[in-house]
Amino acid sequence: MLVMRRFLVAGILAISLLLVAGMAVPAGAAQFGDDLAAKVQELMQSNKVSPQTRACLSCHVQYTPGIVYDWANSEHAEMTPAALADLYKAIGASEWADKVAEKFKNYQYVVGCYECHGMFKEADRPDIIDNHFGYKIVTVVTRKDCSQCHPKESTEISWTWHATGALMSPFKPWYLGILKWAKSQGADPFGDAQAKALYEKYFPPYLTKQRDVDDINWDFYKEIAKAVMQYLETGQENDIVKMLKQATGMVTPYDKDWKTFISPLWPASGVLNTTLVGKMGIKIAVTAMDGTSKAVSNIMEHPSFRNGYVYHACFECHGSVVIPYKKETVQINGMQVNRVALWGWPNNGAARVDPDGSMGTCTACHPRHLFSVKQAREPWTCGQCHLGYDHPHIEIYEESKHGNIATAYGEEWNWEQIPWRVGVDFNAPTCATCHMSAIADANGNILVQGTHDLVKRLVWDQMHFFSIPKGIIPDKMQQALFYGWSQLKGKLEQIEAKKNDKAPEHYKYPVFTGVKIVEDGGKVGETKFPRLLKVEYTGELAKHRAEMEAVCKLCHSTQWTENFFRTADQNIIDYDIVARYANALLQLAWKEGIHDNSNILDEYMEIMWYYIWHHEGRRWRNGAFMMGPDFAHWFGIVDTVMDKLGRMTSYLYTALKIKQLESQIQALKASAGAQYTPELAAQIAQLQRELESLKAQLAALEAQVPVLKSQLQSLEAGVADVGALKGDVGALKEDVNSLVQKLQELSKQLETLSPQAKEIQKLVSQIQQVTSQLQTLGQKAEAASAKAEEASAKAEEAGTKAGKAISMVEEISKKIDELSSKIDSVSTTAYTLGGIALAAAIIALGLSIVYRRS
Incomplete structure (x- = not known):
């Protein structure tokens, strides 16, 4: 009888635990609300927290509560430094446990305020606060300080x-x-x-x-x-x-x-x-x-x-x-x-x-004071810096299939698990997965070693002027000082010539050795796969590529992986050819005096070259390697070649053509002999140069017309900035009117010089043709402006409709919230009644058995 009663009590307790299990906080997940507040109060009185940290908490919970509650949610609030030995073992790096600072190896308290701000690594740093309410602390916790435990x-x-x-x-x-x-x-x-x-x-x-x-x-x-x-x-x-x-x-x-x-x-x-x-x-x-x-x-x-x-x-x-x-x-x-x-x-x-x-x-990457592993693994932690015009890594990732899968299933991933188990804890890579994470199988066996050395799985520098391998050291100024050579501007064949016999064997070159480009794709027109050049890697670079391939092969076949990197490497080669061609055009512009290299980034071709290597060229290469087709193509190679390189080429051609025409005119004038006085010839030459300059300005204005047209079309679709467009059109009209006036004045000057000269007559005729073209262009600009005003009206109308729609959505949202609240209330009541009913049924069943036995 007594045993049966104990059984019944145990059964009821088990049922109760099952009922509340759905409300339990998953391991490693952050808590919020009253439970977190209660946890802070418990920590402030707990013997697992050092007396110094408890003193910090008693004050800072009043004045910087956000910091205190974040810390309470962190692993630091739960773990002593000694636990790191198990952590390093879990990621296959147990040898690092011996390098934990001696003062922390047998430390009995969790990691709190004083452990980071008061037990800093070096006693001679200049920013020590000697007396912060009886404690010696620092405001800035540094990487050296973190290195004591990590x-x-x-x-x-x-x-x-x-x-x-x-x-x-x-x-x-x-x-x-x-x-x-x-x-x-x-x-x-x-x-x-x-x-x-x-x-x-x-x-x-x-x-x-x-x-x-x-x-x-x-x-x-x-x-x-x-x-x-x-x-x-x-x-x-x-x-x-x-x-x-x-x-x-x-x-x-x-x-x-x-x-x-x-x-x-x-x-x-x-x-x-x-x-x-x-x-x-x-x-x-x-x-x-x-x-x-x-x-x-x-x-x-x-x-x-x-x-x-x-x-x-x-x-x-x-x-x-x-x-x-x-x-x-x-x-x-x-x-x-x-x-x-x-x-x-x-x-x-x-x-x-x-x-x-x-x-x-x-x-x-690990924002204080939570220092969350999950947050560091989230793609947007990297994306807070790796985004935008010059390195849109997060945008490329979101476009890729990897990013698509992460968006679909990421909320269900086990973000905090160490080591991260592929297929079990997550089913698509994030930035951390490919570049940093220790990756394991379902049993925790390490498949790929983790690292915070972000070069370990990379072979190419995709951020600078040309295609070069990743450098041995990140300090390129030291390389330039002691090797006398910049890896950012060199070519692969120059590396061997810069060998330094005094350096240690693994530092004899400014970049990692082991890159050789070979042709094995067959002749043009020959049916042979792949029709691409091949990059052969040896030494450190071979290790780096192998480690990245090992990450890919956890989800992809060997053939898929090999073919992907073969095509991606060809993009590195292709970009390098384009970049060196574009840079050679700029060098020619400087040599010919078209641009002045005393300031290398304030003239037209200089700015275009900057965009090629710093913006579009990066998008092209990163888009290829991160599976973002839109960035590899439209924002990458198309903008690199069709836009920026095209502009450089056209500008250089026009400038050189003007110089050539000027030389020809000068030669013609010189051969005319007595037909022209020196003063007249000089005036004609000067006016001719001004005319050519105006033609160049005209060409630049004409080049803006397709852009303005495109903006108008976009505006009519409801996506353009009407105000900016009207400003552009207005500026265009002003420029056109100004040029027309200048040409008219120029025409009058030519007429007064020498009405008998046939050459001048031709110039006058040409000026009149240009004037007519400019007037036509001005009319087009006025038409564009009218379309812009019409589009602006449509945009305002659309804005009014949108405002009404938003009001409706807000009203529906309120109703949904009210209904959701009622559902939650009913659900909670039903859940509780169900549990009570089930427990009562078990009790009734138990009592009936007892009565039968008795």
Whole structure:
């Protein structure tokens, strides 16, 4: 009898657990609501949280609750550093567990506020807050700090562009100045012991360390940060500050508001700093919002223009240089708070340079303070930087079949599982899958080793001028300094000539060795597959391609994989040919004096070349390798060749033809002898040049007509910007009227020179023809403007209808919400009653058995 009763109680408890199981939070999933609030209160009183962290939580839960609740949802709030040994074992990298910092190997508490902000790695960094309510802390948690528990990830990421992207782009001039100074002091990775020691003191030591073994940092920047902080607080210039002024022309890289920093990554490199207007002796008076007024030839000359957008447009992806510049006490929430004032902060750019010399930040991909594995694996975590005109990786991914599958099924994936099991936890690759993830079978056996070294599965640099293999080191300035050669501008056959016998065997070349292009596709017209060139890989590049193929073969056949990479590689070859042809056209324009290369990005062909390599050419190559046909074709090769290369070719032809005609005219005038006076000949030649210039302007305006027509057609479909189009048409009309007036004046001047000259008569006739054509063009422009106004009216009408539709949708949405709420209420009641009824039935059944037995 007693046993039966116990059985009944156990059965009822089991049924109750089954009833509430559907409401349980999946393992690893973030919690929100009252349960999370209760969890925070529990953690604040738990002995698994260190006393220091509990003190932090008691205050910050009031003033920065978002941070506290995010941390409570993180794995850090659940795990001690010792658990990392099991994690490294799970991903097949158990050897890294021994590299966890000694102070954390047997640490008994979970990872909380104090463990990251108070147990920082290096005690001599300049940004330490000495007394934050009794604790010594830092505001900026760096990659060095993270490396204490995550040595593998830190080491691997330190060898990537993600770690060097700030120094390689926005801060390039400042960084290069320091490197050149260090070399002038005798620093040389291939020199004697003293030269090598100097190199390792002043440089990030890529050329003397081993990839994926040594953690790379720029420790000299820590000394710079200390010197700058002392200088800004006391005004004292030590040797480092004096060096900075000598080598870079400034103390910090922020001193000149980017006005001398010329880079193709922002407009200061070209049109903002143009020389063209100044050559004409023109100055434009501009009054800024602060009242400062100045007549300038280019925008960079205006004292109130500071290029402030780089803080957001550049740093948020590439990273900043964080400078601690003073210690201060401020009033916050009624309390006196000690802090270190920082510049270049806040910033989570991938290549942020921190006060302790760290390059690269983990929070670029694992946002604090949740540090979610799921978030890092989500495609849009990469897409927050890898998108848009110049590298639309996320858009290409979303167009691809991979992205389509992820969109369809991604909500059901097991995002947090470590290691990630192919086909079990997910059924299509994300960015992380192909480039980083440790991938396992259903039993957790590792099939592909994971890595944070994003070069490990790549062979081609698809981001720069020409097609080149991925470099051994990400610091291209060091390559240029010590090899005397830039890999970005070279050719494959030049690599062997730049061998450096002093370098270690695996660093003898500026790029990875192992690329050979061979012809085995048969002759033209011959039936043979594949009709493509073949890239043969050896050495490191062969390993990289094999690792990426291993990822593909987890879902695709060997033949599918081999054929895909064969065709993708041909796109690399094809682009390279187009790019070198386009660059040769630009070089010819400079040689012929058509363009001036003193500013390499402010004239027509220069800008077109920039778009070819920095925009369309990237889309072409990335579209091919990431299975985005629209980006490979329309946004890629079509825009590269039909648009930008076509414009370069046409412009160069027109410019050279004008030069040729001018030479012919001059020769004709010279041969005319006494028929013309020198003054008359000079005037005719000058007027002829002006005429040709006007013809060129006319051709440019005519080229705009198809674009305007296309915009009008799009507008009529309801997708164009009416205001902008009307502005374009208005500008076109003004240009046409201006040209007509100039031609009429020119015609009058010619008539007054020499009515008897037959050549001048012909010129007058030609001018009249051009005038007629311009008048016709003006009429077309007026017609286009009328269509634009008509389309604008249609757009307004459509907007009114859309507003009504939106109101209807909102009303229906409210009704759906009300109905959904009622359904949820009924469902919950039914679910509860069902459980009670089932439990009651079991009890009744049990009691009937008991009564029968009794």
